[in-house]
Amino acid sequence: MQTTMERAPAGTSPKAAGVTSTNKVTARGVDVYYGEKHAIKNLSIDVPQNAITAFIGPSGCGKSTFLRCINRMNDTIPICRVTGKIEVDGRDIYDPKIDVVELRARVGMVFQKPNPFPKSIFENIAYGPKIHGLTSSKAELQQLVETSLQRAGLWEEVKDRLADPGTGLSGGQQQRLCIARAIATKPDVILMDEPCSALDPIATAKVEELMVELKRNFTIVIVTHSMAQAQRVSQKTAFFHLGTLVEFGDTTQIFNAPVDKRTQDYIGGRFG
């Protein structure tokens, strides 16, 4: 895997084989509290590498909260407290020695609402590589921007107006811009928090295509309210309910033969 090779040339090379059985993110006994509220209760999960894992469940079940724990975005909320163990590539990310900036460079994120920087399209993509020093020359940076936009399927649409503001794009384009921005920092894992909830079906289809395309190089975790989307794109599905992980397994198994009664009810549309 190209990105891993560049970041850590030695030691991690076996992962480059792209074996889906390897676990990228491992959580054991995770509890999350918002002040007094116990948002996630004793959660354990293994997210496989180079696959798409979907988190589904009713609103307020804690799936977004857990997603944000994986790159420690919850640190920005002062009242949020996380206990338990979450490992990415076998390293405990809540270890005080871990550098949160480096973690977020490796675990990128795409948010529910497209949030491009109010700068030019080029600047949007180039910002991450610039602050991480990923490129050594201007030409290299331009190349990286182009590659990222191409992989996000946006290059053809914006190549003539890279200097235009990113906020001037349509909603779907903005979201793909955000994905391109996440790719540009060459992460291992991309977290997507309901990336298509603000998009129309055509834009959604494009983003989904993109996810399937990206999974060859990245590990993707997606939170979605659309069960159809989870079925279309993901290999693994986790069903959350009231802060607990109810059921986790292959997507086909979760949707066709759910074991838990709550999963059956949710998938059958009887609550949610």
Added chain:
Amino acid sequence: MTDMSATTPAGLAPSDVTTDAFKARVRKRYRSEALFRAYGAIALGITAIFVISVVTDIVRRGLPAFWTHSLVLDVPVSADAVDPQGTKDPAVIRRADYFTMARDALRATVPGVEGRVPRRKLDGLLSSGAANDLRELLAADPSLIGTTVKTRFLLSDDSDLYLKGSETEIERFPARGIGTPSGATGEITILTSSNDFADDLVRVKRDLAERIEGLKVELRRAERGDAARAERIKAEIAELDARVNQPGVAETLDERLPSLLVAINGGVVKLSRIGNAEASGTVILPLKSTADAGAGAWEVLTYTVPESNRKLGDLEITFLERLKSEGRVEQHFNTIFFTAGDSREAELAGILGALMGSILMLSVTLALCLPIGVLAAVYLEEFAPKNWFTDIIEININNLAAVPSIVFGLLGLAVFLNFFGLPRSAPLVGGLVLALLVLPTIIIASRAALKAVPPSIKEAALGVGASKQQAVFHHVLPLAMPGIMTGTIIGMAHALGETAPLLMIGMLAFIVDVPTGWTSSATALPAQLFIWSDLPEAAFQAKTAAGIMVLLVLLFVMNGAAIWLRRRFERRW
């Protein structure tokens, strides 16, 4: 729909929009809306009327101060008086007595003014700084020495006010009869073949009758207390009554009556006694001859405002009218107002000193406030832990913004002047005090601007691996900048208009020199306006209004700069 309502439970039935009650409710809603809009329009209208009337009043009163009057005189500049050694050294040339030269030139232009008092009044037309132009002219070009120089000499503030037309009106009546003066200078009598003075005599008697009415009111008041005074007033009334009741009998004029003058044979006579066909008085400007003047060739002048109610006496007005008719008076833009510091002479006082003081002071304030205020706001908003200590700091900042400004002045006096021993009246100290005053405003405005930046931007930056500091300084702060700028400019405008704290640190002072540095003595625009508004001279009232205009223009420029900066920044994003 109506079918449905039959089956749905009563509480969920669609509301019937056809009932009178419903229609009344709708009407009431529209009515209250229209009423609210009307209130808004009325409030706006009233505000607009006030603003317009205030601005027009200030402009009407201030605009004349931007123009001033000078005399254009031909001055023979002799080498003996200016530069006897012929050094052509500007320092030597500057030392010469130019005012005497100007005075002599004026006396030569209005010949025939004899006696100490008339001469002093003629000299008094000129400003004490009248010769400054001539001095600079010669210092710049020594080759003019020995020639006759034609240049401008500034008039005094009273002469200037008279020429701007605020003192008195002059009525002219061409005479119908043949006028015969008894002499060309001194006390003379003028006889007329027609009753040319009869109308004026009637008017004088009428004015005297009015004076009696006034005295009667005074008498009633005096009768209640001061018996002796009442007696005096009674005697005066009786005397005036006798004069009024003798129509056609000659009258003596005094300075409480409108002044009467006769312009005849190229001279002017100020009348002191008039009958129907005869008048006598003192010659102000000598007559060319004592020959008879035909009907229409001479005229009777009336200065309608009595001399006792004027700044400028009959002599000065007559001199000025003569100079004006000879084309010696020139109106020009008042450059002194923009190039000089304060002065006791209204015509020499300028706003530049105060303007420079304000600019120096505000630059100190800005240099201190902007970095400290913005960084404090960034720290408190983005980095500081939320605990009781930061809560106390926040409450204190909010309270500081409401502290009366005089308190900051006292603080400045105690800390900067007494403890640190900084100089009094210095823009540096003024700037420091105003910085204390403005800092809370800027911090509060900056925090509000930072808060208004959508958190998604910060999340996006953190999401691509920016550190907290990078997220704040690369993304949040630039987006908050327009708001911060607006807050800063509002704070600066507030500081520009602040007077109270400056009282305490000695900036409310009469300072003639234009300040050149942070520690030289200075005053500020509002302080200067306060000083001027307190002075009795009418010319300073116009200066005050003109100064307000300068202050307002400065404020407009600052606000314009704020808008321009905001536009510029917003375009970038």
